[in-house]
Amino acid sequence: MMVDNRAAFERFVEIFYTQKRVREAFDFLVDGDYRQHNPTIPDGPEAHPCSKPHVLDHMF
Structure with a gap:
């Protein structure tokens, strides 16, 4: 485990962090x-800020 x-x-x-594909990372890990x-x-997961494209554009 x-x-x-x-x-x-x-x-x-x-x-x-490396590829900066935040939404994909969130989808991978969050149930x-x-x-x-x-x-x-x-x-x-859809309510989380990481699921909003406009938020992702400004994270990095």
Whole structure:
């Protein structure tokens, strides 16, 4: 299990930070039943700021 977690994290880092494909990295790692901890944002991956193209354009 630890190896799988490490491999998933390394893949996420490669996609998110190195390739700057934020949405793809978020889709890779975040499950469909994502629970948002910010009470002003609904649950689910589509509600997360990383899923909004206009946000992604300004992240890097």
